[in-house]
Amino acid sequence: MTPGPRPHVVIVGAGFGGINATKELMDGPFEITLIDRDNYHGFWPLLYQVATAGLGPEDIAHPVRGMFGERSNVHVRLGTVSDVDLDRQLVQVADEADLAYDYLILAAGSSTSDFGIPGVDDYAFPLKTLPDAVRLRNHVLSCFERADACPELVDSGLLTFVLAGGGPTGVELSGALTELIGQNLARDFPHLDVTKSSVVLVEMLDHLLGGFAPSSQAHALETLRAKGVDVRLNTAISALDADHVTFKDGSSVATMTTVWTAGIRANPLADMLDVAKGKGGAIEVTKELTLPGHPEVFVIGDLAATTDRHGKPLPQVAQVAIQGARHVGRTIKRRTTGRPTKPFRYHSHGMMATIGRRAAVAEIPGGLKLRGTLGWLSWLAVHLVFLVGFRNRIVVLVNWSWNYLTWDRAARVILKEDSTTPSGQHRA
Amino acid sequence: MTPGPRPHVVIVGAGFGGINATKELMDGPFEITLIDRDNYHGFWPLLYQVATAGLGPEDIAHPVRGMFGERSNVHVRLGTVSDVDLDRQLVQVADEADLAYDYLILAAGSSTSDFGIPGVDDYAFPLKTLPDAVRLRNHVLSCFERADACPELVDSGLLTFVLAGGGPTGVELSGALTELIGQNLARDFPHLDVTKSSVVLVEMLDHLLGGFAPSSQAHALETLRAKGVDVRLNTAISALDADHVTFKDGSSVATMTTVWTAGIRANPLADMLDVAKGKGGAIEVTKELTLPGHPEVFVIGDLAATTDRHGKPLPQVAQVAIQGARHVGRTIKRRTTGRPTKPFRYHSHGMMATIGRRAAVAEIPGGLKLRGTLGWLSWLAVHLVFLVGFRNRIVVLVNWSWNYLTWDRAARVILKEDSTTPSGQHRA
Numbered sequence: 001m002t003p004g005p006r007p008h009v010v011i012v013g014a015g016f017g018g019i020n021a022t023k024e025l026m027d028g029p030f031e032i033t034l035i036d037r038d039n040y041h042g043f044w045p046l047l048y049q050v051a052t053a054g055l056g057p058e059d060i061a062h063p064v065r066g067m068f069g070e071r072s073n074v075h076v077r078l079g080t081v082s083d084v085d086l087d088r089q090l091v092q093v094a095d096e097a098d099l100a101y102d103y104l105i106l107a108a109g110s111s112t113s114d115f116g117i118p119g120v121d122d123y124a125f126p127l128k129t130l131p132d133a134v135r136l137r138n139h140v141l142s143c144f145e146r147a148d149a150c151p152e153l154v155d156s157g158l159l160t161f162v163l164a165g166g167g168p169t170g171v172e173l174s175g176a177l178t179e180l181i182g183q184n185l186a187r188d189f190p191h192l193d194v195t196k197s198s199v200v201l202v203e204m205l206d207h208l209l210g211g212f213a214p215s216s217q218a219h220a221l222e223t224l225r226a227k228g229v230d231v232r233l234n235t236a237i238s239a240l241d242a243d244h245v246t247f248k249d250g251s252s253v254a255t256m257t258t259v260w261t262a263g264i265r266a267n268p269l270a271d272m273l274d275v276a277k278g279k280g281g282a283i284e285v286t287k288e289l290t291l292p293g294h295p296e297v298f299v300i301g302d303l304a305a306t307t308d309r310h311g312k313p314l315p316q317v318a319q320v321a322i323q324g325a326r327h328v329g330r331t332i333k334r335r336t337t338g339r340p341t342k343p344f345r346y347h348s349h350g351m352m353a354t355i356g357r358r359a360a361v362a363e364i365p366g367g368l369k370l371r372g373t374l375g376w377l378s379w380l381a382v383h384l385v386f387l388v389g390f391r392n393r394i395v396v397l398v399n400w401s402w403n404y405l406t407w408d409r410a411a412r413v414i415l416k417e418d419s420t421t422p423s424g425q426h427r428a
Numbered sequence: 429m430t431p432g433p434r435p436h437v438v439i440v441g442a443g444f445g446g447i448n449a450t451k452e453l454m455d456g457p458f459e460i461t462l463i464d465r466d467n468y469h470g471f472w473p474l475l476y477q478v479a480t481a482g483l484g485p486e487d488i489a490h491p492v493r494g495m496f497g498e499r500s501n502v503h504v505r506l507g508t509v510s511d512v513d514l515d516r517q518l519v520q521v522a523d524e525a526d527l528a529y530d531y532l533i534l535a536a537g538s539s540t541s542d543f544g545i546p547g548v549d550d551y552a553f554p555l556k557t558l559p560d561a562v563r564l565r566n567h568v569l570s571c572f573e574r575a576d577a578c579p580e581l582v583d584s585g586l587l588t589f590v591l592a593g594g595g596p597t598g599v600e601l602s603g604a605l606t607e608l609i610g611q612n613l614a615r616d617f618p619h620l621d622v623t624k625s626s627v628v629l630v631e632m633l634d635h636l637l638g639g640f641a642p643s644s645q646a647h648a649l650e651t652l653r654a655k656g657v658d659v660r661l662n663t664a665i666s667a668l669d670a671d672h673v674t675f676k677d678g679s680s681v682a683t684m685t686t687v688w689t690a691g692i693r694a695n696p697l698a699d700m701l702d703v704a705k706g707k708g709g710a711i712e713v714t715k716e717l718t719l720p721g722h723p724e725v726f727v728i729g730d731l732a733a734t735t736d737r738h739g740k741p742l743p744q745v746a747q748v749a750i751q752g753a754r755h756v757g758r759t760i761k762r763r764t765t766g767r768p769t770k771p772f773r774y775h776s777h778g779m780m781a782t783i784g785r786r787a788a789v790a791e792i793p794g795g796l797k798l799r800g801t802l803g804w805l806s807w808l809a810v811h812l813v814f815l816v817g818f819r820n821r822i823v824v825l826v827n828w829s830w831n832y833l834t835w836d837r838a839a840r841v842i843l844k845e846d847s848t849t850p851s852g853q854h855r856a
Contacts (some may be wrong), residue, residue, distance in 0.1 A: 058484035
């Protein structure tokens, strides 16, 4: 897999970090192997829209091979990395021959953490992958179908949706879910008292959107409450059960749906490596984003414990992964041509979160803050521009226009995972 | 569930028959309950495009409640009919209270039949539902991923796709699959010898597209062969296994994928009823599409054994279900107002099947036959017009334009059914 003298770069993960590192390097004298457990790049900032029936899963997924298929020096591999041998410079992919690397870029992202809270693993809905989003959509729609058939179950919390975590995902999901219920499901279920449904957003701290300016946090809180979201600040979850969630103060809420967006930790890949870890299990890196003692191994994005000049951890957002990827790509190119390398410096392009129809908060570097319709439009524009794949952009734009003009969310489809046809099919 | 004196019409199935019967009756003095096992109406003529990554599943699905949500006399129910008591006029829905009806319209459609051939149930991929199409798409893409990792498996039939049945579904799928492989996957997998892949279309009779004119059948055969499809006429499958398919003459083909479009039989609902059945288990009906001896029970679409004036069975196509639905709706309205009813008469609007990019056969009543680009354009137009849901039409049009202009099929996404996140979640 290392043909001739061209250095072999192995990149683990086809998220924002992995695809941008590949793009940065693919025109250079490198053989690149890009490994991901899925055959697509998912645009996770729009995942909550799949979960709330505004978009279909294929709309925010782009086949990885479609990006690099015509580059003969890029080898895309579907697989899960089962081990990394840092000393022998080998990556082990499950069921396959080991891959020897000259440079390794680890960009495997993050996964959900249950913070050790009992019941989260068993009962919470994660929202980190496309199947997660489809499963949550199916579940929410099925709850309404069940409630329509047996309205007495509503008192048992069938239409109570608890979202744990007041970060951008929790805020965006709570706004979208409230609109799905109030605008679409209320019309779909005219014989059901949808006002008995509730969306509860639970946050441990005394503010939403940690990392945003206090005025944006306050605006998000106010907007969500005005929309009808039951926002509970300073509230910690102590346990989850099949039919209720219990808080630290001993109170509880009957619910059959808790979405867990509270905890993020580094991808399990980090646990395989015997290296220093920071907060959330993220890997400690040098100023060049390399593994200490292993200048040929780079770690970027959510997997890396990176900080800004003041030692403050960088946020776990796409821009950090993208900029890290470009920096690492340029570092490798500089090294192969004997040029000096530079430390990584993150330039914030701002932060934004949408709260619902014509409602968002956006903070642009320099202190400018946008809210309401203007913030929302800038959110739409930025996400359309960064969405990978021209077809996806058109289809998402069509869907957003449709949703906006008609108040419809057309993907209200319960797509069963198991076929109704008997089949003991073999799988590839 | 029968509020007041308004007759209660129970409609089983939200396919072409069920939704058109509902539309025909919803403005009249009726309470209507529409039951389906899914919460969406699927536009099955485009199912093969989901299986071949040209469209996403949500593009051809329309939420049933979205069609009738604002009609207070239409009650949509998600559920499976587990029994019908014809004498007491009750429909039993699994896990729920029985529904009493004044009129019953059975429009549950058809399912796959294995013709008693060993291995079909265990190893064949059906293509009747959206999950079927997604599973087939995942499987085909996964076969190429596996072949890319282990090219020696290609000789064991990993890239050989056998389609059983030369009807419209088999013809359309074989054309689309050949294009997916030759145009998209060949580019996606530059390191794989895609010419070793093959699509084998197996038909028991000596012609494809039974029911079409001989010249259309010959044209389809010629076009598919020119595209590279290995069409085998007069070939019957005798058994299926995990890694090969065996034919009646004793020969066999190594394959890990057999798609079963050969056998159709009435929905299992027909088996629950102790009534006379015709070909493929379809229910024998009177000229008014009622069950003999039960003028209050109507059977339409694939579930009914209907014939034309010459006693020839009507084809199992959308138009038969749609016209039957309208006729039955009008019959019920005529009866409630004491007007005389009329026998059902099917008016063929023609038949069409697409063979691939700018290739199709279309037969219009009066003897006009369209082929090639013209046939293809008329196929596109008819399917766009009949596709339910305005948003779906726009999104499908955008996708088709994209596919045509770029030769791309953007939904090449392996959407895993099981999440990578551990979860023993309860389901609604």
